[in-house]
């Protein structure tokens with residue numbers, strides 16, 4: 682899937698959250714291969730993985746930030762705005778990618794993680810986007826929000842995570858309408874199972890279903906944004922699943938989603 686789209690190759694800069702691993706790292710790798718290598722600023726607690734930094738000179742700019750901490754986020758947004766002043770004029774892409782999940786019956790043995798999901802997956806996205814929106818309006822470009830297939834129906838055994846992504850999808854579509862005519866593109870990408878450290882971090886020692894590769898998903902997401910898609914689901918099986926989830930009555934969709942996750946995760950589900 683080619684990324685040779687002027688909406689991507691003409692980017693002057695990109696800001697990616699959660700670029701230290703998984704999908705975020707793949708976004709950065711791809712953005713750095715575009716045109717003259719798009720300068721990228723990464724917001725995460727850890728820096729980008731070594732290979733991303735080593736492969737590209739200069740390495741992505743890193744603003745260390747715990748996105749769950751509102752004061753740290755405010756400082757980081759200031760640092761990002763300052764960094765954007767140092768890169769050439771032109772469109773900027775904000776990729777709201779950082780996120781975490783938790784699997785099992787609510788609240789599980791780590792209730793604080795349930796709140797961290799809301800802080801990072803919801804609060805930080807709204808806060809950071811609001812702070813960077815004036816720059817985006819002035820420079821052009823847009824926003825790519827990384828939601829999930831779980832956004833399309835309630836998701837038992839990942840209740841908080843599913844609801845956080847449902848928020849993100851709904852918010853993204855609404856923001857897109859508000860920004861109609863501004864020249865800014867807003868897309869929600871909704872991946873299914875992707876081979877990253879996400880499930881491990883969420884306490885699930887087995888992937889729930891066949892996984893797509895991180896680079897394949899990131900490539901799909903960038904293309905969807907470049908083509909101004911409101912929301913996009915990578916992979917045909919995932920598209921069938923989300924379509925079915927959207928068609929069923931919500932209570933039935935919740936039941937089916939719970940059964941599917943239980944079956945796919947098996948004994949790995951706490």
Ligand SMILES: NC(=O)c1ccc[n+]([C@@H]2O[C@H](COP(=O)([O-])OP(=O)(O)OC[C@H]3O[C@@H](n4cnc5c(N)ncnc54)[C@H](OP(=O)(O)O)[C@@H]3O)[C@@H](O)[C@H]2O)c1
Nearest residue numbers: 699701702703704725726727748779780829874875877879
């Ligand atoms: N993998 C999947 O199957 C899948 C499917 C659908 C959607 N997604 C979504 O894709 C996005 C990326 O996840 P991934 O699969 O790439 O997982 P991942 O490898 O675990 O990466 C998560 C990223 O989020 C960052 N992050 C988490 N908490 C943070 C915090 N408090 N402050 C700053 N950064 C934080 C991490 O950076 P630090 O730890 O360095 O801070 C890391 O770079 C998430 O939004 C996830 O919900 C994933």
